[in-house]
Amino acid sequence: MPVNARRLIRKMRGGAQAHLIEADDGHAYVVKFKNNPQHRRILVNELISSVFLNYLRIAVPETAIVSVSQTFVDANPDLCLQLGDRRIPVEPGWQFGSRFPGDPSMMAVYDFIPDALLKTVANRRHFLGILVFDKWIGNADARQAVFFRARLREWLHDAQGPRRLGFVALMMDHGYVFDGPHWTFTDSPIQGLYFRPAVYEDVDSWDDFQPWLDQVVNFPEEVLDSAFKQVPREWLDGDEETLEKLFHTLLRRRARTPGLIRDCTAGRVNPFPNWK
Secondary structure: OOEEEEEEEEEOOOOOOOEEEEEOOOOEEEEEOOOOOOOOHHHHHHHHHHHHHHHHOOOOOOEEEEEEOHHHHHHOOOOEEEEOOEEEEOOOEEEEEEEOOOOOOOOOOEOOOOHHHHOOOOOOOHHHHHHHHHHHHOOOOOOEEEEEEEEHHHHOOOOOOOOOEEEEEEEEOOOOHHHHHHOOOOOOOOOOOOOOHHHOOOOOOHHHHOOHHHHHHOOOHHHHHHHHHHOOHHHHOOOHHHHHHHHHHHHHHHHHHHHHHHHHHHOOOOOOOOOO
16 A cells, blocks of 8 residues: 655655655655656656565565655655756655655765765675676666665564674665666676675675576566556556566566676776686
């Protein structure tokens, strides 16, 4: 069931012009709107990615369909999209929400931490898993992530994990999988890479990309079907057949994923200096 927008908190950075909104379930969500400047397909890409990444057990924010009513839009004149000198009202309806990992007034979330702290991130290996995903799905953007301190047992879904506080990374902003609104694949050695080399410096064999590499190469069609069924039809707006064809291409790409990872070494800078 969708959650309902209850309180506008603030506008976020980024080309999609998302807003942070509190919903009636008590959580805050970074919400991308159907009429965002990057295209309504961005919402489809975000939802599909969240389903796939949950299957791969890579740390990502919880997601929700957020219902934004005309009444909520009318009551919040700052809820708008800026196109040049024009303010475009948000189109009411179902939007994509990425849950903020806590109370925004109390939790500090960082998009950059120093290398010394980056090396202590409890799930730093997830940067290798997300690279497997990004190469397979054709993420045309650089890898985006945020960091925050939390109880590791809670966030790493490990009942036997440590109780202590530590830094956790969440992989986020998947609007430009499938080359964004173009819904195609334009592969490049640098696409999908995180800009911090420290997350890749320990790679020295294919084993470092497991279990995610095997999971993608053998990715179940049932998970694609589940993702397709979860996309609101108002987001597709006649694109159902196009998305089905895109999924068929994605299934054929599974076997290409190892080669796409290896191609990273042909970029301007080899991200895997210890992998021979």
